[in-house]
Amino acid sequence: MDENSLSKFAEMIAGARSAVFFGGAGVSTESGVKDYRSEDGLYNTVRQYGVPPETILSDEFFYSHTDIFYDFYRRYFLGDRPKPNAAHIALAELERAGILSAIVTQNIDGLHQAAGSKNVLELHGTIFRYRCIDCGEAASIEYVEGCEGVPKCARCGGIIKPDVVLYGEPLDERTLTAAVKAISEADLMIVGGTSLAVYPAAGLLRYFRGGKTVLINRGETPYDSRADLVFRDKIGEVLGAAVKAALGKC
Numbered sequence: 001m002d003e004n005s006l007s008k009f010a011e012m013i014a015g016a017r018s019a020v021f022f023g024g025a026g027v028s029t030e031s032g033v034k035d036y037r038s039e040d041g042l043y044n045t046v047r048q049y050g051v052p053p054e055t056i057l058s059d060e061f062f063y064s065h066t067d068i069f070y071d072f073y074r075r076y077f078l079g080d081r082p083k084p085n086a087a088h089i090a091l092a093e094l095e096r097a098g099i100l101s102a103i104v105t106q107n108i109d110g111l112h113q114a115a116g117s118k119n120v121l122e123l124h125g126t127i128f129r130y131r132c133i134d135c136g137e138a139a140s141i142e143y144v145e146g147c148e149g150v151p152k153c154a155r156c157g158g159i160i161k162p163d164v165v166l167y168g169e170p171l172d173e174r175t176l177t178a179a180v181k182a183i184s185e186a187d188l189m190i191v192g193g194t195s196l197a198v199y200p201a202a203g204l205l206r207y208f209r210g211g212k213t214v215l216i217n218r219g220e221t222p223y224d225s226r227a228d229l230v231f232r233d234k235i236g237e238v239l240g241a242a243v244k245a246a247l248g249k250c
C-alpha cells in the first residue's frame with residue numbers, strides 16, 4: 001500500500017465533516033461472501049441451474065420458478081452468517097466518531113449493521129426482511145430459514161418474498177431519496193468494492209458536489225480518472241489503516 005496516499009487519505013478523513021461511503025460486493029468478499037461479477041463470483045461459477053444467476057435473480061423468475069429461486073437463494077444467501085471484516089468495522093468507527101454520515105450500499109448481507117453502523121442505506125434491500133406477497137405480513141430470516149423449499153406465510157399461506165431488489169424491480173424510492181440527500185451533502189466521498197457497473201446505483205455518484213473522492217477497488221472503474229486517490233489494495237487494510245491514522249489511534 002502506498003504510504004503517501006494513505007496519509008493523504010487519513011488527512012482527508014480527519015478534515016471531513018460529512019463523509020459518505022458508497023460500497024459494493026467487494027466490501028464483503030473479505031468476509032467470505034461471494035461477489036457477483038469477479039472471476040470466482042456467482043455469475044461466473046454457478047452453472048448447475050441451467051440458467052444464469054442473473055436470470056434467477058429477476059422478478060419474473062421469482063414468480064414463475066419460485067422453488068428454483070429459493071433453492072439458489074438458500075444456497076448462496078442464507079445459512080452460515082459471515083462476520084464483518086476490517087472495512088465494516090472501520091466504517092462503523094468512523095460513524096461513531098461523527099465523521100461518516102451515511103453508508104450507501106449495494107450489498108444485502110447486513111454486515112455493516114452487524115459491525116455497528118446505524119445509518120445504512122441498502123439500495124438493493126436486505127436478506128434480513130421478508131414479506132408475504134399476498135397479505136404483506138412480515139416474516140423473519142429465522143422463519144424463512146426454518147422452512148423447507150418455498151416459505152409460506154403463517155397468516156394466509158401466501159408466498160414469502162425477500163425484501164431484496166431483483167432484476168426488473170425498481171429501487172426503493174425512500175432509500176434512493178435518502179442516498180441522494182446524503183451524497184449531495186457530503187464533503188468526502190469514499191467509494192469501495194464496486195466496479196460501478198450497476199445502474200442506477202452507480203449513477204448516484206453524480207449527486208456528489210463537494211470535496212474529495214477516494215476510490216478503493218481491485219479493478220479499474222469508470223470513475224478512476226475523477227478520483228483524488230485510487231487504491232487497488234484490500235479494502236479492509238486501506239480503510240482500517242486510514243481510519244486509525246485519522247482518529248489518532250495506534
Ligand SMILES: [Zn+2]
Binds near residue numbers: 153157
Ligand atoms: Zn400472507
